[in-house]
Amino acid sequence: MDLEAEFTTEPFRAAPGGEPPEHASRAAEQAQRAGLDTTLGPLGTTVRGSSDQVLDALPEIFRAALAGGATRVTLRLGVPGGDETTSTGIGSLERVIAEVESELGAPLRELSRADKQRAVRLLEERGAFEVRKSVPAVADALGVTRFTVYNYLNRSQP
Incomplete structure (x- = not known):
């Protein structure tokens, strides 16, 4: 079974030049290293992969975010397509x-x-x-x- 995880890292302030904050970038990079399909968006990061891939990668993704300065990580986990509204934001x-x-x-x-x-x-x-x-x-x-x-x-x- 495939899973989709959407997570936000805080604080939400963008880095200079409009780049994502370091904690968001580090989390997305860790997800990519884990082989997950990764989308870094304005309200959070979405990752997709097999259930084992996603569940095994999440602790390292969260460690990367916290090491990058995140003060909070919020997670939504589900089956892809289970929430029709995510594609529109x-x-x-x-x-x-x-x-x-x-x-x-x-x-x-x-x-x-x-x-x-x-x-x-x-x-x-x-x-x-x-x-x-x-x-x-x-x-x-x-x-x-x-x-x-x-x-x-x-x-x-x-």
Whole structure:
């Protein structure tokens, strides 16, 4: 049986020049050395291979991420194709939104204006807006218009 593992490493900040952070790069390199089909994306890394390959490689992948400066690794493990939304990135976006809701202690829709702005900054830091059609999805989760999300994004620019 084949398996697919999707993992995120934190912190989410990109390295200078827009390159992935060192911990994400090291994890992806370790996955490639293990012979796994590896995709390093804006919201995480996806690896695919036989169940034995994936399960045997994960500890070394996580060690590489931690040695590269990761403070947290989050894993989703399943059968390829079991989650139709991963190819669009929307499934990953939903997971990042859920993480931010958990961090802020409430559904995005119920947050104060200031906390909604903070949520947008957190989502941006975590690469959520790299996903196609993410602004409408985030606007819906926040209970605001797309225009409002763009305003929040513009405010978060230095």
